[in-house]
């Protein structure tokens with residue numbers, strides 16, 4: 378995620394980053410903050426971005442993790458449904474055309490972003506340790522991606538309207 382070219386995104390008119398939590402900004406069920414990610418998140422404001430977390434996580438600890446990162450959070454976002462992503466854009470007061478959904482999973486973050494009509498950025502997961510149902514989706518994503526597994530930012534796309 379820290380490989381994202383913020384200056385290029387800003388130049389393209391993106392002003393808000395909607396960040397997945399689990400395995401994008403922190404490991405599963407951990408309030409541990411990776412220093413590099415803490416610094417990257419702190420750099421967003423000065424670089425001209427608003428940011429918030431958009432997580433499918435329904436556990437209470439999601440609020441502790443958001444507080445630790447100093448960001449607002451939309452929990453229980455139910456990605457790939459678009460509603461949580463729309464709520465995040467409304468909460469930040471930013472039009473969808475200026476939002477980018479950033480996450481590590483194609484079938485939640487990226488599909489959700491596309492359905493919500495925002496820019497999407499697929500990033501490499503922080504850790505390979507996933508919950509059971511995530512592993513199934515990972516297998517599907519691996520099949521979908523084929524041999525295209527570059528490091529860092531793995532794909533950038535734009536949603537189709539909405």
Ligand SMILES: [Mg+2]
Nearest residue numbers: 397399400481
């Ligand atoms: Mg994730």
